Structures are given as structure tokens and as C-alpha cells.
Amino acid sequence: MSSTRTIQGQKNLQNINQASKDGIGGSPLRPDGTLKVKGEFAYSSDMWHEDMLWGMALRSPHPRANILGVDISEALKVPGVYAVLTHQDIPGSKYYGLEIQDQPALAIDKVRYHGEAIALVAADHPETARRAVKKIKVEYEVLTPIVTEEQCLDPETHGYVHEPHEFKSHGYGNICHEQRLVSGLGVTDEVRAMADVIVSGEYEVGMQDQAFLGPESGLAVPAEDGGIDLYIATQWLHVDRQQMAPVLGLPEEKVRLTLAGVGGAFGGREDISMQIHACLLAQHTGKPVKIVYARDESFYGHVHRHPAKMRYEHGATRDGKLVFADCRIVLDGGAYASASPAVVGNAASLGHGPYVIPNVKMHAIALYSNNPSCGAMRGFGAVQAAFGYESQMDKLAEKLGMDPVELRQLNAMAEGDSMPTGQRIDSPAPVAELLQRVKDMPLPPPLDTEDLDIRAVPGALSNTSHGEGIVRGVGYSVGIKNVGFSEGFDDYSTARVRLEVIGGEPVAMVHTAMAEVGQGGVTVHAQIARTELGVEQVTIHPANTEVGSAGSTSASRQTYMTGGAVKLAAEAVKQALIEKGRRRYGWTQKDISLVGGKVVSESAGVLVPIVDLLGDQAIDLTREHHHRPTQPFDKETGQGFGHVQYTFCANRAVVDVDVDLGLVKVVELTAVQDVGKALNPLSVVGQIQGGCTQALGLAVMEEIIVKDGKVRNASFTDYLIPTILDTPPIPVEILELPDPHAPYGLRGVGEAPTVSATPSIVAAIRQATGLALNRIPVRPEHITGTL
Amino acid sequence: MRVTFTANGKPVEADDVWEGESLLYVLRERVGLPGSKNACEQGECGSCTVYLDGTPVCSCLVAAGQVQDREVRTVEGLSEENGELGLVQQAFIDAGAVQCGFCTPGLLVQTDALLEQDAQPSDNDIREALSGNLCRCTGYEKIMDAVRLASARKCAGKGASE
Numbered sequence: 033m034s035s036t037r038t039i040q041g042q043k044n045l046q047n048i049n050q051a052s053k054d055g056i057g058g059s060p061l062r063p064d065g066t067l068k069v070k071g072e073f074a075y076s077s078d079m080w081h082e083d084m085l086w087g088m089a090l091r092s093p094h095p096r097a098n099i100l101g102v103d104i105s106e107a108l109k110v111p112g113v114y115a116v117l118t119h120q121d122i123p124g125s126k127y128y129g130l131e132i133q134d135q136p137a138l139a140i141d142k143v144r145y146h147g148e149a150i151a152l153v154a155a156d157h158p159e160t161a162r163r164a165v166k167k168i169k170v171e172y173e174v175l176t177p178i179v180t181e182e183q184c185l186d187p188e189t190h191g192y193v194h195e196p197h198e199f200k201s202h203g204y205g206n207i208c209h210e211q212r213l214v215s216g217l218g219v220t221d222e223v224r225a226m227a228d229v230i231v232s233g234e235y236e237v238g239m240q241d242q243a244f245l246g247p248e249s250g251l252a253v254p255a256e257d258g259g260i261d262l263y264i265a266t267q268w269l270h271v272d273r274q275q276m277a278p279v280l281g282l283p284e285e286k287v288r289l290t291l292a293g294v295g296g297a298f299g300g301r302e303d304i305s306m307q308i309h310a311c312l313l314a315q316h317t318g319k320p321v322k323i324v325y326a327r328d329e330s331f332y333g334h335v336h337r338h339p340a341k342m343r344y345e346h347g348a349t350r351d352g353k354l355v356f357a358d359c360r361i362v363l364d365g366g367a368y369a370s371a372s373p374a375v376v377g378n379a380a381s382l383g384h385g386p387y388v389i390p391n392v393k394m395h396a397i398a399l400y401s402n403n404p405s406c407g408a409m410r411g412f413g414a415v416q417a418a419f420g421y422e423s424q425m426d427k428l429a430e431k432l433g434m435d436p437v438e439l440r441q442l443n444a445m446a447e448g449d450s451m452p453t454g455q456r457i458d459s460p461a462p463v464a465e466l467l468q469r470v471k472d473m474p475l476p477p478p479l480d481t482e483d484l485d486i487r488a489v490p491g492a493l494s495n496t497s498h499g500e501g502i503v504r505g506v507g508y509s510v511g512i513k514n515v516g517f518s519e520g521f522d523d524y525s526t527a528r529v530r531l532e533v534i535g536g537e538p539v540a541m542v543h544t545a546m547a548e549v550g551q552g553g554v555t556v557h558a559q560i561a562r563t564e565l566g567v568e569q570v571t572i573h574p575a576n577t578e579v580g581s582a583g584s585t586s587a588s589r590q591t592y593m594t595g596g597a598v599k600l601a602a603e604a605v606k607q608a609l610i611e612k613g614r615r616r617y618g619w620t621q622k623d624i625s626l627v628g629g630k631v632v633s634e635s636a637g638v639l640v641p642i643v644d645l646l647g648d649q650a651i652d653l654t655r656e657h658h659h660r661p662t663q664p665f666d667k668e669t670g671q672g673f674g675h676v677q678y679t680f681c682a683n684r685a686v687v688d689v690d691v692d693l694g695l696v697k698v699v700e701l702t703a704v705q706d707v708g709k710a711l712n713p714l715s716v717v718g719q720i721q722g723g724c725t726q727a728l729g730l731a732v733m734e735e736i737i738v739k740d741g742k743v744r745n746a747s748f749t750d751y752l753i754p755t756i757l758d759t760p761p762i763p764v765e766i767l768e769l770p771d772p773h774a775p776y777g778l779r780g781v782g783e784a785p786t787v788s789a790t791p792s793i794v795a796a797i798r799q800a801t802g803l804a805l806n807r808i809p810v811r812p813e814h815i816t817g818t819l
Numbered sequence: 820m821r822v823t824f825t826a827n828g829k830p831v832e833a834d835d836v837w838e839g840e841s842l843l844y845v846l847r848e849r850v851g852l853p854g855s856k857n858a859c860e861q862g863e864c865g866s867c868t869v870y871l872d873g874t875p876v877c878s879c880l881v882a883a884g885q886v887q888d889r890e891v892r893t894v895e896g897l898s899e900e901n902g903e904l905g906l907v908q909q910a911f912i913d914a915g916a917v918q919c920g921f922c923t924p925g926l927l928v929q930t931d932a933l934l935e936q937d938a939q940p941s942d943n944d945i946r947e948a949l950s951g952n953l954c955r956c957t958g959y960e961k962i963m964d965a966v967r968l969a970s971a972r973k974c975a976g977k978g979a980s981e
């Protein structure tokens with residue numbers, strides 16, 4: 033094997049010149065697709081270097097314990113072991129974190145969650161590393177973990193996850209962050225009296241995992257200048273570097289990150305996992321170090337979706353108009369803050385759903401506990417809330433004797449309405465229309481019990497029943513999600529576009545630090561460059577930290593933000609080229625553009641081929657795209673222009689429920705979403721279907737089981753994600769109502785279906801069974817009542 | 820120990836193989852065939868699926884020693900001799916069935932095996948055959964499209980050549 037595979041990650045996208053005419057609105061195929069189907073695309077776990085070592089972490093078996101001593105001497109004696117490190121070997125700062133620097137790179141004196149990393153080993157074979165890890169002796173003083181809301185909120189009795197002095201910015205006991213919101217008159221007895229009907233409910237959401245398939249992995253290579261090169265699967269190269277450099281004791285420019293192939297992310301790669309560990313081991317051994325998490329380590333090593341406990345109360349008039357909503361959302365953030373503050377902000381500001389509600393009171397909090405840390409996952413705080421408010425809408429409709437879709441439409445927000453945050457919605461918000469369309473889609477045929485294919489019924493393939501005891505239900509839902517980073521964050525992205533002549537053809541090169549995590553951003557960037565520059569051939573430069581930050585591949589923001597930056601840079605290149613032509617040829621026309629490899633004027637026709645104008649000079653320009661500024665929410669009232677864009681999706685679920693066995697088969701899951709402008713319809717539909725499937729997982733099967741702070745199902749055997757048999761046909765319809773503030777009018781796509789689809793499935797199960805179902809995932813015992 | 824076997828038609832040998840190593844590890848780390856993926860290494864996800872003597876298996880569950888003198892075909896071996904994409908590979912690209920692509924190698928091998936057995940599977944046949952291959956990105960709809968497309972092309976191709 034040659035060491036050239038080390039740089040496979042860089043080759044993934046280089047020299048892929050697509051001779052396609054497809055600009056935006058078309059569906060050209062992925063530039064990385066061919067490599068992927070050939071097995072030649074280099075994911076981060078495929079990185080390889082001659083002479084490389086394997087890194088591995090020792091993880092805590094206890095959710096809460098004091099560390100009395102760590103003895104690494106036996107581990108160091110294992111032949112083939114090159115280094116064993118603890119926090120004492122960290123050259124720089126010992127803490128890092130996305131928003132709050134509360135997380136030690138290796139545990140110091142205590143562990144706060146099951147699976148926290150305590151020590152690291154580098155060895156010549158993964159098995160050697162595994163054996164050495166087992167030889168590290170840790171003496172613990174095991175403490176009772178702080179895991180319930182009651183325990184967290186009573187630190188005097190149960191203790192602190194982080195002692196009040198432990199890091200600067202923390203002063204709230206075990207509350208990591210909270211956000212209140214009051215609009216209209218708030219919710220008082222007088223306001224309650226204005227409602228004819230009131231419904232309330234308590235809802236619970238289990239801990240979901242991103243469960244991307246490509247394990248956390250990467251290769252750290254020490255460089256001659258004392259710096260380090262890391263080939264890594266991540267969602268945001270620059271923010272990784274920003275957190276890593278102080279710990280490694282290096283200036284940022286000496287920590288160079290290149291994106292290696294990413295096997296899915298869904299928020300789970302927004303935090304540091306093995307990045308710092310691999311680099312520390314590489315620094316200490318002077319050798320390249322590869323870390324690849326096993327699946328159980330992946331479950332321990334990344335943050336999950338916050339489990340939630342919610343209380344909702346809604347009041348409405350007799351004819352169905354909402355009068356008030358009173359909500360409390362408690363998110364368990366686990367041991368470290370990660371993205372909890374922003375998740376709380378989303379839950380608080382989006383937690384009422386896409387409805388006009390005159391009077392609102394909301395309190396959202398994230399707790400510190402000794403449960404696994406939670407952070408970003410697709411839908412980010414909006415998912416949990418949607419299960420709450422949509423369950424309430426169904427309850428209210430039932431109480432009023434109204435059709436649940438009509439009730440939603442009656443209260444649906446539209447352009448010009450205000451959010452409970454006071455923010456006016458200044459772009460299309462076709463909530464009622466989305467619901468209408470999803471309702472109007474044809475229903476699937478009834479279950480064919482005459483000529484039954486056993487594979488089509490709940491519990492398919494297990495031969496559990498032959499269609500007896502099966503009832504069908506239909507449920508609807510709609511959801512709202514923000515796009516991009518909110519609450520005053522200066523969200524931006526950088527793109528470099530270069531235009532030059534190669535082999536007699538004009539070729540554009542696009543260079544950004546955007547993490548392609550599978551969503552297809554690289555396809556769209558090429559489409560944008562083609563559209564703006566009128567060229568066919570576009571090369572995508574490998575994503576790395578040599579260019580400015582692209583921000584995170586999350587929050588449905590990359591097409592908006594980095595796509596926007598590519599558009600700006602390409603436009604600048606176009607203007608520079610046209611300016612060159614004006615100087616050379618004295619063009620006076622105002623209507624000059626680039627089409628089909630030529631500089632053209634609408635009035636005068638073809639002016640000159642790009643190739644002739646450019647000659648052997650390249651135009652290479654970099655631009656940043658910032659979205660319009662947002663504001664932080666007022667801490668007490670939650671008021672403020674907090675979000676830059678909203679996105680909406682509506683769903684209809686049809687389910688068959690075997691009420692004897694408690695098994696559910698989703699028969700069909702329909703989605704209608706407004707995407708503003710579909711830059712690549714094939715990818716857009718793929719995103720919506722994928723998002724719906726994760727929502728299906730949350731509705732009926734996915735949950736990390738945590739008991740007394742311990743994770744009980746850290747494997748794909750026990751943590752179930754939907755298979756192709758669990759997943760139904762997902763018909764998708766897209767609406768394109770342009771947002772005047774966004775590039776091309778587009779709207780972020782990836783998250784909205786994950787927010788909205790879960791409640792539709794639960795609603796359908798409720799309709800089939802008549803059960804209340806206040807907790808997701810819905811389990812067989814909830815349906816059979818054998819809990 | 821030393822293990823020798825055939826990978827995609829070529830003889831390969833791996834030295835110093837530790838007896839606990841899986842076929843997946845040997846393919847990925849020792850003989851330069853990283854196409855088969857490592858997502859669970861427990862036989863649950865299907866990302867590591869390869870042909871072993873013509874039968875699709877999870878290579879993470881096969882001990883390296885078991886492949887001595889046997890024939891392995893991986894995703895890297897699904898392309899045509901001239902390097903052009905095989906029918907199933909092309910269909911996955913055309914249908915948009917590849918997002919992050921981590922599940923793709925396993926799905927390609929499994930689909931190839933399915934269509935070898937039955938060139939015109941029903942939807943339920945496809946779902947049953949692919950139920951051991953997890954995909955977290957696509958929602959499977961486009962994978963269904965890809966398999967149907969590959970099936971249609973395979974049948975059309977047969978018709979034309981007969």
C-alpha cells in the first residue's frame with residue numbers, strides 16, 4: 033500500500049470537471065457520486081499513512097465519580113504502545129466548548145457522564161491499543177449521579193454537575209441556559225377566562241441519536257513546522273480549529289484542517305469528538321495517528337438530541353381561534369453545554385409552532401446533569417416543541433369537534449404576521465396552503481387483506497400476524513424551523529472563485545471551507561458558478577482552512593450562506609471580467625452577461641469568447657456572505673428579531689397499527705414543503721425524504737436508553753434506526769415561493785421535515801387506536817397498555 | 820499469520836494478520852481496498868457487504884483466516900473491466916440514491932446480488948433484500964428508485980442482446 037492514500041481526502045473533489053450545462057434549478061448529478069459508487073471516495077476512516085499509529089480513548093464506566101488516581105504504568109509496558117496520555121500531558125488549555133468552555137479535553141479529577149474520555153493510547157494496531165486501554169487503572173470514588181429534573185433543580189440536596197466556581201461564565205446552579213418569552217398579555221387568569229376551551233398536556237421526548245453511518249474518525253499528521261495537519265470529518269472546520277488550537281498550545285495557523293469524506297452528520301459532528309485526541313497523540317509520538325470510533329464509542333463520543341419534558345396549555349374560542357399558549361420546555365443538556373444555549377433559544381422562540389397566538393408565555397431551560405451531553409441534531413430544539421404543540425392542536429380539534437387540518441389552517445401564520453418574539457414575518461409563510469396540499473394528495477389504497485403480502489403489515493417479516501387486529505389511522509402536522517444562526521450571531525461564509533483557461537476552455541474553480549456531509553452542497557456550488565459565469569466546467573477545491581470560514585453545515589444554512597458566498601464571488605469575477613473587456617474593447621452596453629462560454633450583450637449579441645478575453649490570466653476573488661443581522665432575544669420577554677429566515681413543512685402520515693402486538697407500520701408519509709427556490713430539485717427531494725425518515729425514527733423506534741446516567745444501548749443492535757422495511761414511500765411536493773431576502777429566493781431545506789413529520793405519525797397512531805400517546809418514541813407497550 | 824485469497828479477481832496476500840482480525844479490516848487496512856465501509860462492525864448495518872465465493876456477507880463478521888484461498892469481490896470489483904461503472908453503480912448515481920454514500924458500497928453489492936437472483940424484483944422483494952443495509956441519509960426512496968432503474972435497464976439490456 034502506498035502512502036499516497038493519506039491525501040486521498042484532498043483528491044476527493046479535485047479534477048472533477050463536469051461537462052454539464054446544468055445550472056441552478058437543474059438536477060446535475062453529484063460530482064463525488066462516481067467516486068462514491070466505486071468505493072474510491074476517501075472517508076475520514078479510510079485515511080492511511082505509512083507508519084501511522086492507532087489512537088484510542090479510555091472512557092468512564094460511571095456517570096459521576098471523583099477520580100482518585102490514574103495509573104498508566106502497565107499500559108505503557110504493552111509492546112507496540114507508543115504513548116499513554118492523561119490531562120497532565122495537555123500542553124495548552126485543558127477546556128474547550130462550542131459556546132461555553134466547560135468541557136475538559138480529558139477528564140480532570142472527576143467524570144461527569146458515562147463514556148467521558150479519561151486517557152488516550154497510541155499503538156501500532158487497534159487491538160494493541162484496546163489491550164493497553166484495558167490496562168490503565170483508574171481509582172474512582174463513585175457518586176450518585178444527578179439525572180432527574182428534580183435533582184438538577186435542587187443542587188443543595190443533590191449537588192452540582194459543575195461546582196459554581198468551575199468555570200467563569202457559569203452561575204446558575206445546574207441550569208445551563210434559560211429563555212423566557214411573554215407576548216400579548218402573557219398568560220394570566222384573565223387571559224385564561226377569555227378562552228372557551230382549554231386543553232393541556234404533558235409530553236416527553238426521548239434521547240435521539242444522529243446515528244450517522246461514517247464513524248468519527250480522522251488522521252492527525254505532525255508537520256515539520258511544529259504544527260499539525262488533520263484530515264477530518266466535521267461540520268465546521270474553522271470552529272474545530274478555534275477550539276483545538278488553544279488545547280494543543282499552538283497558534284491557529286499551525287493547526288491546518290482538511291475535510292476528509294464525511295459519512296453523514298445531522299448535527300452530531302458539530303462538536304469536537306476525536307480531533308483533539310488524535311492531535312495530542314500525534315504531537316507526543318511525532319507520528320501520524322488515526323482514530324476511528326467503534327459504534328459504541330460513537331454513541332458515547334458525540335452529543336445527542338436533547339430529551340425533553342414539556343407542559344403545554346392552549347386556550348381557544350368556541351370557533352377555534354387560539355387565545356393563548358402557556359408552555360414550559362425542559363431540555364436535559366447532560367454534562368456539558370455544547371449547543372444547549374442556542375437549542376433553548378430555538379425551543380423558546382419556535383415552540384408555539386407556525387400559529388398566530390395573541391397571548392403567549394414560554395419558559396425553556398436546559399439543565400446540566402450527569403446524563404450524556406446533548407447538542408445539535410437536525411431540527412435543533414424545534415423538533416421537541418413540535419411534538420408538544422402539534423399534539424395540542426389535535427387535542428384541541430377533538431375537543432372542539434373540528435377537523436384537525438381546518439383548526440390548524442384557521443390559526444396558521446402567514447406573511448405579515450408576527451412571531452411571539454415580535455418579529456414580523458417578511459417573506460412567504462404558506463402554512464395553510466402546505467396543509468391544504470398535503471391533505472389533497474391522494475391516499476394510499478387500503479391494506480389488501482384478501483391477498484396479503486406478509487411483508488406489508490406491521491412487524492413485517494417476523495410472521496407475527498396475518499392482518500388480524502390491524503387498524504389504519506391518518507394524521508397531519510406542520511412545523512416551523514429557523515434557517516441559519518440566530519440571536520445576533522454574525523453568521524457568514526467565505527468563498528473563493530477562480531476563472532481561468534485550461535485546455536482551451538474556461539474553467540471555474542470554487543474554494544470554500546464548507547463541509548460536504550452528504551447533503552450535496554458541492555453539486556449546488558458548481559451549479560451556481562455555472563449559472564453566474566456561463567461556463568460548463570467547474571472544479572470544486574477541497575475544503576480546508578486555507579480559505580476563510582464557511583460556518584457550520586447545520587441549521588439548514590449552507591446553500592443560503594455558502595451558496596450565497598459562491599454567488600457573490602462568482603458575480604465579482606464576472607464583473608472583473610466584463611470590466612477587463614470594457615477597458616480593452618470600449619464596450620458601452622449596460623446589459624452584458626456571461627452565457628455559454630461567451631461574453632454577450634442582449635442588445636449587441638456575442639461580444640467575445642471568455643477564453644479570448646481572459647487569455648492566460650486568471651481572475652481569482654474571495655467574498656464573504658453575511659446574512660442580515662439578527663438580535664439576541666430579551667432574556668425575560670423573549671422579544672427580538674432573532675431569526676433570519678423561517679421554513680415550513682407539512683406532513684400526512686398513514687399508519688397501520690397492530691393493536692394486539694403494539695406494532696406500527698407507517699404505510700405512507702407525505703411531505704409538502706416550501707423551499708423558496710429549488711436549486712437542485714433532485715437533492716431537495718432527497719433531503720426531505722431523509723429528514724422525514726429520521727422523524728419516523730423518533731416517532732416509533734429511536735431512543736438512547738439512559739438509566740441512572742448509564743447508556744444501555746450503545747450499538748446498532750439495540751439502538752434502532754429505520755430500515756428500508758420500516759420506511760414507507762415518501763411522496764414529496766415542493767412549493768417555490770421566493771424569499772426576497774435570500775440568494776435566488778431560496779429557503780433552507782434540510783431540517784423542516786424532521787421537525788414536522790414526527791407529530792403526524794403519532795397523530796395517525798392516535799387516530800387508529802384512540803390512545804393519548806404523550807411520549808415518543810411510541811413503543812409497543814404504549815399501544816398494548818402493558819407498560 | 821499469512822492469509823492469501825483472491826480479491827476482485829487478483830491474488831492478494833496479507834502478512835502478520837492477527838487471528839482476531841476481520842476480513843473487513845484486512846481489506847481496508849492491509850490490502851488497499853477501503854471501499855467496504857466500517858459502520859458498526861457487528862453485522863447490523865450492511866456497509867461492509869462483500870461477495871465471498873459469490874454470496875454476499877458482512878465482511879466485518881468474517882474472520883480473516885476464513886477467506887484463505889477463497890474469492891472475495893468488493894464494491895471496487897463492481898465496475899466493468901475497462902473501469903466503466905457497472906449497471907447498478909450507474910443506476911444509484913442516476914437516481915440520486917447517493918448522499919453521503921457511506922452505505923452505498925454495501926447497498927451496491929447487495930443490490931447486485933438481488934438482481935443476479937431476480938432481475939425483476941417487486942417492491943416488497945427489494946425491501947426485504949435490502950433490509951440489512953442501513954442508510955441514514957436518503958430515506959430509502961431514491962434507493963428504491965435506483966434498484967428499479969437498475970432492474971429495468973438490466974431487463975432491457977437482456978432483451979436487446981437476445
Ligand code: FES
Pocket residue numbers: 856857858859860861862863864865866867868877878879880
Ligand atoms: S460494518 Fe459490517 S455490518 Fe456494519
Ligand code: FES
Pocket residue numbers: 245295296550916917918919920921922923953954955956957
Ligand atoms: S447515503 Fe449516507 S448513509 Fe446512505
